[in-house]
Amino acid sequence: MLIKILFNRLLQAISMAVAVGSLTFFLVRSLPGDIAYKVAAGRYGDDGVSTEAANAVRAELGLDQPIFEQYLNWLGNLFQFDLGNSLVSGLPVIDEIQHQLGYTALLAVCAVILASFIAIPLGLLAAKKPKKVIDQTSLYTSSFIRAQPVFSLGLILTIVFAIELNWFPVAGFGSTEFLILPVLTLAISLAAVSNRIVRDSAIKVLNSQYYQFAKIKGLKEPKLFLRHGLKNMAIPIIAFTGMQFIGVIEGVIMIESLFAWPGIGHALSHAVFARDIPMLQGTALMMGILFVFINTLTDACCALLDPRGEKVKQGENA
Amino acid sequence: MIKSFALSQKVGLSILSCLFIFAFVQGIFDSTSAAQQNLSNIFSLPNSQYLLGTDQFGRSMYARLGSAIRLSFLLCLLCVFSALALGVSAGIYAAWAQGWQEKVMDFIANTILALPGLVLVLLFAAIAPGSFVVLYLGIAITLWVEYYRVVKAISKSVLASSEIEASRQLGFNWFYIIKRHLWPNLQEQIFTLASFGAATAILTMASVGFVYVGLKPPTAELGLMIVELFPYYADAPWVLLQPLVVLFLLILGFNLLAGKLK
């Protein structure tokens, strides 16, 4: 079971890597015009493009070789984790990414923890009395927040807490206070979705026939909840967390750009802007691998917790 | 169909209708262009000429919002319909054929799923900056997988049931099975996915606009407008507020319209 999950996920990661590699490789080369000029233009600005600059780029990217050979080289390098050098800074992509990953991990981990602290108690409270005040309030608030793009949410928080109240700095990094707004933004946007998932999952378990039967068997709280509620609720929630990492990664890209947080998301959007292709490929790959890795973890957790295997997961996350 | 809508879905539909009417009334009756600058009249308050005031270049916010909403609707319609057509047909085909055809399509879908949508769209955006078509392609490619997975899962369970066996034995062909057995079970889910997909498409376009790698100025695009107006927050908060609110309403509208995912 576990082996199968790992194998499938590994396969997925490899196919994703090949796809990202191929996509960046072929689409860049299939564009009209001289790619070297385009890259150079991206790097030095349209006015700064000279033939020498273009030739330098050509040599750097190996653009003078036959295309098929270029492609194989490209993929070959990819699997040796040789992601090339950044066209902007000239440093090896892998080093830059390692550096940025730490910042992103800090942001993401803090946000996920904070989001759990908001979402789990709120979801359980709402589930205790469905359709009553707490449940309805959380429904409306969640819908409101979910309709905000994460960058709008970040802007609003910045305006309120940084510009108007002047409690936290607007952007950048350094001390802890720089961390607060980005983490808060990401956590709120995550919690807005997951508190409803917790609620739905809890209601499903609390209304289930086996929970009822456990009560009738004579079990009392808190034993009842610990034995028949907790684990059963956790499985769909964990499965959902894996899916929610799409939100974390997309959120990280936007939030890091907004708050100028020197993480991998910022690097990605910057690489797109500067058309720094090695960096672009590296950051995209890293995010893909992270995402697959997290999903592997959640799959494994579910498989370990749930004797029935994977099938319950289907359709329960939404 | 509208009759069976829940209240929240009706609210969503109303919000979207209002935005739609706003954008098209502007397009038909308002002669000012979204790109026309008037540097002597920046950040003017709403008046009879500029119903919603002007931005940092003195452009009419009314015209720009109208144009941005039309663009958003256009993009989400294109993306949703392409993704829906591809995802639904691929899903039904895979469920029907099973075997290697299903495996191949699962493989493709899994590969795409391994990348968060925004990352994939950014990759596309890098390749041809400012291109609407590339943006559309990128978003449509990320969206179809969801239809594929949902449609395949539902179709598989329906196709394996006795009702299909019974219908075949009664002499009905594959077209009938799609029409009477599959489609009725799929339509609600597809509608929900389409609504959420529309919201995702709009959100994604705004997101890439916001990090300056989407459509290029002077296009009126919501994300781009927000990021351009943000530095002028102190001068003209009401102008910044306009694209924020419109984007919020668009996404809220589609989220509400989607109803509850079962």
Added chain:
Amino acid sequence: MNQISIQDLAVFNAGESLISGLNFIASAGQPVCIIGHTGAGKSLLANAILGNLSTPLHASGQVTLNQQVFDLSQPEQLTKLWGKQLALLPQEPWNALNPLLTAQQQVEDVSRYVLKQPAKQSQQTTALALQQFGLAEANHKYPHQLSGGMAQRLAYCAATMANPNCLLLDEPSKGLDQALNQKLQQNIKQLAQQSALIIITHDLDLAAALNGYLIVIEQGQVTEQGAASSLLNSPRSDYLQRLIQAQSKNWHNLKPELATDKAQTELVKLTSVNQFYQSQHVLKNIDLTLHAGEIIGLTGESGAGKSSLGNIICGILKPNSGTVKFSPSLTKTDCQKVYQDPPSAFANQLPLKTLLKDLTLLHKLSWQKVIALLNKLDLPESLLERNRDQVSGGELQRIALLRVLLLKPKIIIADEAVSRLDPINAQKIITLLLDYVYTEQAGLIFISHDQQQISKICDRVIKL
């Protein structure tokens, strides 16, 4: 001695009365069986007595359990009794088991946490209890690894672990085949000696076997009650009379006195058919010929390949080896099947009328034929406006039969076609099927696990 008495029990939905005026006493050695239509509110009863109704449902009346008196309109008092004094075996007990706990853990819930036995002792008593229910090997298995019968026994074991003074059983025999039913009856009988049992059922065999007190409920009212033995011998209420007549052991021989010189037209001939299912060899060298006007019964344990053989005979399934020869005059639609679970044979989102219209259009039949059959099958036309899930099982099965008969098939496979229906509806369906088979000289494969039914209607029986 354990005794529970119910006085003036009534159940309301908001203001509307669903059940009223129920009085009875159940005690050890004197169990009470409550019998009534499906949908007569029987299941509410169990929950009302337990104090487990959820709003807007609520109850009134009084329960006296071993001299303690409780008011049913204040159910909180009753919840304190759950486990040691009052217990329930719910309907479809396999859904009542926590999918994430092993058999042992589900029983230890009671021994460890309700009876507060120390860990070691609780393990021993649990193991012993599981053994008594024939579940010794299921100790560490999860519910999804258990068969339906085992799951039921496990739920039963957990419900009775604390030796409750009073036990309620809600349709205990529903969905079990005959062999399991026998075992269940024994278990219940044994338990009836020490606990006060209240059993909600429409299984008259069970009621007769327990030989306690019988209460018949119709439309929320008691229509008759008394000692089971006397009531079953001389039923007064119309419902009980019909129910007794519809039991398959009481059927008259339904086979008409037909001349044996019927033309021996072969409809389908199977020679040395073999079939594998999930690498198991289920059908071994089957030779079988079905003639016009002939009824063959197929019986056997679940998993013995009854359905596979049925599917092969009607051409849905190609056997792994062997030959199936259909009479050349047969077309594909000449072989039809009636399914065990009526709703599963209809598209779920459309009114039945649309589905039947589709069929008449496809085969260019006149709608009048549908109307004629509806009358014959005793079905109101208005029923067709509904979807499959809005029609009762018995009616829907008749509509399924109607749909099949419209095509005038030559071979009909009835795959457990009546096993989910109550006896009255089952009898109706079988009468209609037989009528068709004899008048149209069709062949019928009747798959069932009910020996009585098969012996009453089939020309010959194949046991797999």
